[in-house]
Amino acid sequence: MNAFVLNRHGRMVFPSNIVPELDFSTVETLEQLDSVIQRDFETKAPSGTDILDKVRTGGYATRYALMRDLALNLFWANRFSITMYEKRPTRWADVPRNRPDVFLPVVEPWEEGETKVAAVREAYAALPAQWDAEVEDRVFGVLFDVFGNRKHHATTLPAIKPTVAEFLDKPGGLTFRLPSYDPDYPVYDYRDILDCDEEVPELEALHRWAMVLHNQYPWDRTQVELAEAGQLSDDDFVVVFTPRDKAVRDFLRRLEDGATSRPAPQPRESRQPARPYREVDVRRDFRVMPRLEALAAVHGDQVCSNDDLIRNTAYNWSPMSAAEISQKTGIEQRRYSSVTVEELALQAAEAALAKSGRGPEEIGAVLVCTCTSSRLIPSLATYLCGQLGMYQVAAAYDLIAACAGMPYGLADATRLLQEVERPVLIVCVEKFSDKIGNVRTSRMIFGDGAAGMVVGPAPEGADPDLLVMKTYASGPASEVNSILWPNPEFDNNITVFGPQVKALAGRYLAQMIEELSELPDPDGRAGSLMESVDLIVPHQANKTMVIQLAERAGLTADQLYFNIETVGNTSSASIPLAIHDAVRDGVLTEPARLFAPGFGAGAVAGYAIMRLDPAVVAVQTAAAPTAGEQPAASAAEPEPGELPKPSDDVGVAFG
Known part of the structure; x- marks a missing residue:
């Protein structure tokens, strides 16, 4: 991925900061992955309960502070799907039952979800804008559309999703059901995200976060339900997960083979030199x-x-x-x-x-x-x-x-x-x-x-x-x-x-x-x-x-x-x-x-x-x-993987 690109406004953008990506070629074990996920997602992200408690105790001073926590919570809820898998809404009748690289997420209903969503809606309306009310309303609309329609609990999401066969073998498991799916459901193009332009830098970053999170759910979120295998009909759509690239596939194979990490050698205690070195x-x-x-x-x-x-x-x-x-x-x-x-x-x-x-x-x-x-x-x-x-x-x-x-x-x-x-x-x-x-x-x-x-x-x-x-x-x-x-x-x-x-x-x-x-x-x-x-x-x-x-x-x-x-x-x-x-x-x-x-x-x-x-x-x-200082002319926006052109x-x- 390019170190930086110049968007059409002449501003510098770091593609690696936009979409969370992990280099799975360096990850050997599930413990190593858990450590990275905890550092990057869980340490900073509040749970829905944390957000609710903070709302009730008046812990948010501005709308921006609330929105930032919402976004962090949503990144945490997507910590594995966004870094490991591609999501593909598929008609249930067309889902392969026995492939080892096709997975179905098994989720749990979000405890007190409606209460938390209502509390966030009311709190936002009561809080003052920090910089620009119009922009903050626009960004909140994108974030809340994702947060307010979430049905599942974020805490219990596993890194390794069950295969379709495993899902069918374990009754009672819930997955996403969509009564219909529009393949043309609007999402933000990569260039839309690069070209995001807000006067306040903090709001520009938060707007990009919201666009990325919106793209994680490219369907009518108001229609999503949680259903058991026995409740799915042939014409229902489910959200199939597939490994996003070869590195993830290789990581999953390593886990299947029982890979373990080697302990690092312990350094000896350092000693002063026998005599000083002269200049x-x-x-x-x-x-x-x-x-x-x-x-x-x-x-x-x-x-x-x-x-x-x-x-x-x-x-x-x-x-x-x-x-x-x-x-x-x-x-x-x-x-x-x-x-x-x-x-x-x-x-x-x-x-x-x-x-x-x-x-x-x-x-x-x-x-x-x-x-x-x-x-x-x-x-x-x-x-x-x-x-x-x-x-x-x-x-x-x-x-x-x-x-x-x-x-x-x-x-x-x-x-x-x-x-x-x-x-x-x-x-x-x-x-x-x-x-x-x-x-x-x-x-x-x-x-x-x-x-x-x-x-x-x-x-x-x-x-x-x-x-x-x-x-x-x-x-x-x-x-x-x-x-x-x-x-x-x-x-x-x-x-x-x-x-x-x-x-x-x-x-x-x-x-x-x-x-x-x-x-x-x-x-x-x-x-x-x-x-x-x-x-x-x-x-x-x-x-x-x-x-x-x-x-x-x-x-x-x-x-x-x-x-x-x-x-x-x-x-x-x-x-x-x-x-x-x-x-x-x-x-x-x-x-x-x-x-x-x-x-x-x-x-x-x-x-x-x-x-x-x-x-x-x-x-x-x-x-x-x-x-x-802005460049005299706007730079063309490179696609991912294309070298940035000098200004x-x-x-x-x-x-």
């Missing part, structure tokens, strides 16, 4: 001094604002406003790319080579720092060699050091310089937008982007641009596994465990500052190396978190530079993108000493104390869209 003092430890010849940036071409996130709220997201996202993360928008990660990397590489004036035949090695590459063979680094026309280099490989990618890349490039004595091309590139799915915390934080750097030999006798470096890795297993991709428990999407990430970031940042505070300034300009730093450009993880951790370690917020407000967290690309933006925005106008610390997934970290001459930065001059802004940005 890498470039002038002390190396013969060939590194010179930063060029730095070029490629930002994502599409802006995804916090309002865009809210209007794309998925059924399994906790309520949060655009302002709350900003307050929690420091992010106002993030940038997504319409092109592949390979194209992003290539654009950054070409821009860096052009700025350095180097031809492909002059490059001695290519390093790509990424944790979101879509390829293993060939590596992204060797792919770039081929695309750039490099007949032979001494080394080309990918480095998976996540948010510490740039410090790791600079450290490896400096080592390679000693061997090849010719420039090394480093590309830091990430494309997160297509690896998030409907995971809320990841969608709030991550963006796409790339940066290219050329590190070459400094002239004989010249000072290096990279002064002191150090890399770190590992820690407690909980920190090592604090950011995961692919994660089977979250449909193979990237997931972030916030407390563990904050623990590792705080641990490393405090350690770096302590170590740098004990090192002398090699030029004697200040009392310590830390005091000699002109500007700190940290990994742009989460502005709110990083400032808190930095202040805890003795720094002040005005010592740090951030661009995360406009680009999001781009992992390995975040530091070089921030350096570029600091030059572009006039924060860095003359050579300066930077402290660039990175820390993140895998409990890796690293830093570089470096000299940055703004003259080596290839500053982007093309106009870029900002949050809220006109892509041509402006990248030619």
